[in-house]
Amino acid sequence: MNTVHSHSAGEQPVTVARVAELEWHAVADDRVVGRGDAARRPDGRLFISIDAWHDAVFDRLAEAMARDLSAPLYTVVDEADPGTAAAWERAGFTAGRREWGYLVPTDPQLTGLGSVQPPAGVTIVPAGEAQEEPLRALDRLIRAEVEAAAGWQSMPAEVLPRPEGVTVADVSKYAVAQQAGAYVGLVRVAPLTRQPRIGLIAVRADRQRLGIARALLAQALGALRRSGTASAWAEVDESNTAAIALFEGIAARRAGSTRELVRR
Numbered sequence: 677m678n679t680v681h682s683h684s685a686g687e688q689p690v691t692v693a694r695v696a697e698l699e700w701h702a703v704a705d706d707r708v709v710g711r712g713d714a715a716r717r718p719d720g721r722l723f724i725s726i727d728a729w730h731d732a733v734f735d736r737l738a739e740a741m742a743r744d745l746s747a748p749l750y751t752v753v754d755e756a757d758p759g760t761a762a763a764w765e766r767a768g769f770t771a772g773r774r775e776w777g778y779l780v781p782t783d784p785q786l787t788g789l790g791s792v793q794p795p796a797g798v799t800i801v802p803a804g805e806a807q808e809e810p811l812r813a814l815d816r817l818i819r820a821e822v823e824a825a826a827g828w829q830s831m832p833a834e835v836l837p838r839p840e841g842v843t844v845a846d847v848s849k850y851a852v853a854q855q856a857g858a859y860v861g862l863v864r865v866a867p868l869t870r871q872p873r874i875g876l877i878a879v880r881a882d883r884q885r886l887g888i889a890r891a892l893l894a895q896a897l898g899a900l901r902r903s904g905t906a907s908a909w910a911e912v913d914e915s916n917t918a919a920i921a922l923f924e925g926i927a928a929r930r931a932g933s934t935r936e937l938v939r940r
Contacts, residue, residue, distance in 0.1 A: 690733055692740040700741055702733045712737040714745060723750045731763065738767035748940045755933045769937035774914045777932040778923050780874065782901035782908065787926040789894035794853065795886045800895045803851045803865065808844075811852060814859040815844050818878045851895050853879070853888045863892040865900070865908065872900055874910040877919070889922055897926075 688704040692712075695701050702710035710728030717723060724741055728734040742749065751769060753761045784790030794800055844850070853861035861879035865872055874896065879888045900908055910928065912919045924930075 690736050692736050694740070694744055700737055700744075702728065702737050704733075709733050710737050712741050714741065714749075721748070721750050722746075723752065725751060726763075734763050735766060738764070742767065742939060748938050750939075751937050752934050753937060755935050761935065761937070764937050767939065769939045772936040772938045775911045775934050775936070776914055776920070776930050777934070778910045778912065778928040779931045780897065780908045780910050780923060780926070780928040782897045782905055784894075784898070784901070787894075787897060789890065789897060789926060792887075792890055792894040794891040795888060798853050798855045798860070798886075798888060798891065800891055801852045801854055801859075802895060803899065804848045806847060806850050806852045806859070806862075808847050810859045811847055811850055811862065812844050814852065814862060814880070817880065818862070819843060821881045822878070849875075851892060851899075853883075853892055855883065861888045861892055863896045865896050872905055872908045874908050877922075890926075893922070893926065 690702050690704045690709065692700055692702045692710075698714040700712035701708050702712075709730070710726065710733040712724060712726045714722055714724045722745060724745070726734055726737050726741075728737060749769075750772070751764055753764060755761070755774075781787055849864050849866055851863050851865075852859045860883040862876070863874065863878075864876040866875050874893075877889055877892055879886075879892075897908065910923060911934075912923060914920075914933075
């Protein structure tokens with residue numbers, strides 16, 4: 677999380693040092709007064725974050741990181757925090773894509789998913805029961821289809837350490853839709869303690885608009901409901917009109933937004 681507070685940095689000189697390949701420290705009077713970090717996401721983009729109390733320290737860290745790293749650089753800010761966005765804009769970042777955050781109820785009386793059944797010939801394989809290799813093959817296919825259309829950067833991205841080329845980090849988080857012996861859709865739910873997160877829901881291009889995504893959501897939300905969870909969280913790119921219609925059609929409530937910023 678990027679934190680900025682509008683205070684003077686005082687008279688103490690601030691030095692910035694790169695203490696690791698993707699980590700920087702700002703030091704004043706032998707104390708660390710700010711930190712910067714960078715992480716490369718699975719799609720190859722480099723995201724940076726800064727934690728600093730003073731504007732001047734933030735600016736010094738941002739300047740050093742931009743000098744040490746190759747453009748383009750990305751960061752994400754909560755749109756409810758205009759001060760942080762202004763700090764990144766001072767550092768040369770400009771507004772990119774926006775993601776809406778949704779609170780998704782699990783109660784079928786609210787979602788209307790209680791009676792939803794998969795399309796004819798489609799079965800839903802619950803989370804934890806999918807076969808690893810067919811799931812990985814489906815994930816690679818969907819990624820290729822998305823990359824050829826809107827681009828994978830339009831999908832919600834998690835910063836997770838994973839081996840090169842491995843995009844399915846934990847098979848147990850996925851439920852899948854199966855048709856004629858092949859996997860055709862998937863939903864990933866991260867069972868976070870505070871609130872589960874629907875990290876991805878996707879269907880093969882040649883199986884879209886058949887109701888498979890709704891059936892996957894019905895299964896995932898039903899499982900959460902049975903575990904005592906009242907709601908989940910989901911993020912949707914503002915340009916993804918189909919996903920927005922899907923979530924708003926099941927009474928999901930827009931509860932925040934983040935803005936991706938980029939320095940080229």
